[in-house]
Amino acid sequence: MGPLHGVRVIEIASLAPAPFGCMVLADLGADVLRVDRPDRSGRQALPPVDPLCRSRRSIRLNLKDPAGVDVLLRLTDGADVLVEAFRPGVAERLGFGPDVCAERNPRLIYARMTGWGQDGPLADTAGHDIDYIAVSGSLDPIGRAGGGPVPPLNLVGDFGGGGMLLAVGVLAALLERERSGLGQVVDAAMVDGSALLASFLYGLRAAGAWQDERGTNVLDGGAPFYDTYATADGRHMAVGALEPKFYAELLDRLGLDGAGLPAQYDRSGWPELRARLTEAFAGRTQAAWVEVFAGSDACVAPVVSPRDAPAHPHNAARKTFIDVGGVTQPAPAPRFGRTGCAPPTPPARPGTDTGDVLAGLGFSAAEIASLRDNGAAT
Numbered sequence: 001m002g003p004l005h006g007v008r009v010i011e012i013a014s015l016a017p018a019p020f021g022c023m024v025l026a027d028l029g030a031d032v033l034r035v036d037r038p039d040r041s042g043r044q045a046l047p048p049v050d051p052l053c054r055s056r057r058s059i060r061l062n063l064k065d066p067a068g069v070d071v072l073l074r075l076t077d078g079a080d081v082l083v084e085a086f087r088p089g090v091a092e093r094l095g096f097g098p099d100v101c102a103e104r105n106p107r108l109i110y111a112r113m114t115g116w117g118q119d120g121p122l123a124d125t126a127g128h129d130i131d132y133i134a135v136s137g138s139l140d141p142i143g144r145a146g147g148g149p150v151p152p153l154n155l156v157g158d159f160g161g162g163g164m165l166l167a168v169g170v171l172a173a174l175l176e177r178e179r180s181g182l183g184q185v186v187d188a189a190m191v192d193g194s195a196l197l198a199s200f201l202y203g204l205r206a207a208g209a210w211q212d213e214r215g216t217n218v219l220d221g222g223a224p225f226y227d228t229y230a231t232a233d234g235r236h237m238a239v240g241a242l243e244p245k246f247y248a249e250l251l252d253r254l255g256l257d258g259a260g261l262p263a264q265y266d267r268s269g270w271p272e273l274r275a276r277l278t279e280a281f282a283g284r285t286q287a288a289w290v291e292v293f294a295g296s297d298a299c300v301a302p303v304v305s306p307r308d309a310p311a312h313p314h315n316a317a318r319k320t321f322i323d324v325g326g327v328t329q330p331a332p333a334p335r336f337g338r339t340g341c342a343p344p345t346p347p348a349r350p351g352t353d354t355g356d357v358l359a360g361l362g363f364s365a366a367e368i369a370s371l372r373d374n375g376a377a378t
Contacts (some may be wrong), residue, residue, distance in 0.1 A: 002029020002332075002341040007174065009058070009082050010072070012063075013037060013350075014085035015192065016129075016154065017162030019052040022083055025342055026055035027332035033357065035072060036060045036350035040376050043113075048347035055344045060351035060378045067376035068277065074361050076101050076108055080172055085113040088123050088309050098185045108183040109173045115157070117189030129157035129190065135162070136195040145215030145222060158369075161193025167232040189291040218242065224274035225264060228303055236303040237285035237293075239277070250293045250298040252282045259323040351378050 007030040011022045027031040031155040032287050046135050061068040073096055076082050080116050081103060091097045091112075092319070098110040115132045116122040118124040122135070133139040134149075143150040177183060204210035204217075211363060216222040222274035228236045241250040247264050251257045262269020281289065293300040304312050310321035310328050321329055322331040325346025332341045356375055358368045 001339070001365075003336055004010050005029040005339070005340045007031065008078065009033070009081040009083065009170075010035060010075050011366075012082075012084040012086075015291070016052070016158040018083055018085040018166060019113075020085075020159050020163030020164035020169070021113065021188075021295045022056070022163075023052050023054060024163065025081075025170065027344060029341055031341070033075065033353075034058045034348070035063070036074075038062050039350060048349055049325070049327050050347055051324065051344075052326065053347035054324055054329075055296045056348055057353040057355045057357065058348040058350050060234070060377050061323075062378075063094050063096070065376040066095065067371060067374060068069060071358065071377060072096055072363070072373070073101070073104060077105050078132065079105070079108060080174065082107040083111045083113065083166070083170075087114065088118045088165075101184065106182055107177060108176065108187060109170055110183065111166055111186040111188065113188050115162075115190045117192060118187045121339055122191075126240070129154035129162075133161070133194045134191040135208050135309060136191045136198070136333070138190050138194040138198045141198075141201065141212075141214050141217075143214045144218075145213065147215070149214065156197060157190040157194045161195075161197050162188065162190040165190075165193035165196070218319040222270070224270050224277050227277075229278055230282035231281055232285040233285040233288060235280055236290050237286060238303050240299040242299070243296060246297055246299045249296055250300060253296055253300070255293050256280060297346060 004025060007025070009022060009025055009030045009032040011018065011032055012032045013019075013034055013036045022032050022034075023282055028371070032055065034053065036058050038060055057331070059071075061071055063069055063072060076096070082096075092099075098112075099108055101108050112118060114123070115127045115129075116125065116225055130139065130151050133152075138156050138161070139149045142147075142152055142313050156330075158243060158294065166186070166188040169188050173184055173186050201210060204214075210217055214220060218226055219268070221227050225239055225241045226371075228238050230236055241247040244264060245353075246256070251259070251261070259276070290362060302312075309315055319329055321332055322343065324344045327346075332344065334343075354372075355368060358371065359365075363371070368377070
C-alpha cells in the first residue's frame with residue numbers, strides 16, 4: 001500500500017505545483033482528500049484525465065461559506081497534513097489559517113505552496129513559473145549562446161522547485177513530528193526551490209568553472225560533447241560524453257577516432273569539433289544511430305518525444321509508464337522493495353465523495369441535505 005499508508009492529507013484544490021506534490025504523496029500511499037470548489041464552469045461534465053489529480057477522493061466545499069469552512073476544519077481534526085496554495089493571508093481571512101487549525105489539531109502539518117513564499121516584497125503579487133525562476137537565477141543560464149533565456153517548460157519552478165519541494169517538506173515535518181509530537185507550518189516557495197535546484201551551478205561559479213554568458217559552458221550546450229544533434233530523418237541524438245573514456249568511445253562509434261580532432265577540452269577547438277559531430281550525426285537516421293551506440297558507454301541516447309517515450313524499450317521494461325483510466329502517464333516513483341505502492345486510480349470527478357465524507361464526519365442525512373441545499377457542500 002506504499003510507505004505513507006495511513007497518512008491522511010487534505011488538499012485544497014489548486015493548479016500544478018500543489019497537486020503534483022499531493023500526487024506524489026498519494027502515489028506513496030497517503031490517503032489524499034481533495035477539496036474542490038463549487039462547480040461554476042461545467043468542468044464536472046468533462047472526463048477527469050489530469051494525472052496530477054489521480055488517486056484522490058473528492059469533496060466539494062464552498063470555503064467562502066462559514067458552513068463550508070466548518071466542514072473543512074472538522075476534516076483537519078483527523079488529518080495529518082493540510083495543503084493549500086493561496087496567496088499569503090487568504091486562508092486566515094477565510095477562517096482556516098494555521099493558528100486556527102493548530103489549536104484544533106496540534107499535530108497537523110500545515111503545508112503552504114506559493115511562488116514567492118509567505119513573506120518578502122513580492123509575496124502578495126501574482127506570478128507564474130517563469131517569473132519565479134527568473135528571479136531565482138535559474139532561468140538566465142538556460143539558452144543558446146547569443147540568444148535569450150529559454151523557458152524550460154514549467155518543470156523547474158512548478159514541479160521541481162515547487163511540488164517536489166512541497167512533498168519533501170511534508171515528509172520531513174512528518175518525520176520530525178515523530179520526535180516532538182507537534183505539527184508545523186511548511187512554507188514551500190517556488191523561488192526558493194528553483195534556486196535550490198541550481199546549487200551545483202553556484203559551486204561551479206565559485207570554482208571558476210562557470211561563465212555567466214549562457215551557452216558557453218560544459219553543461220548548457222556550450223560544449224560539443226554535451227549537446228543534441230540532428231539525424232538524417234530530422235530527429236535528434238543526445239550526447240553527454242563528459243569523461244575522456246566516454247568521449248573516446250563516442251569518437252570511435254562515430255568513426256572519428258584518430259581524425260585529427262582538437263583536444264576534448266580545448267575550447268578554441270570546440271567550433272571545429274561541433275561541426276564534425278554535426279556532419280557525422282546528419283549522415284544516418286536516429287534508428288541507425290541507436291543501433292551503432294547500443295550497449296556502449298558513449299553516453300549517447302535518442303531524443304524521444306512524450307508520445308514515444310512509453311514505448312522506448314528501457315521504459316517499457318521497467319514499466320516507467322502506466323495506463324490509468326485510459327490515460328498513459330508516468331508511474332509512481334521511486335520504487336520500494338518492501339512497501340510497494342498500489343497502482344494509481346483515475347481522478348475522481350469533483351464532489352464524487354462529498355456524501356460519504358460528510359457521513360464519515362458524523363453529519364446526518366438531514367444535515368448533509370441542508371449543506372447541499374445551502375451550497376456549502378455539493
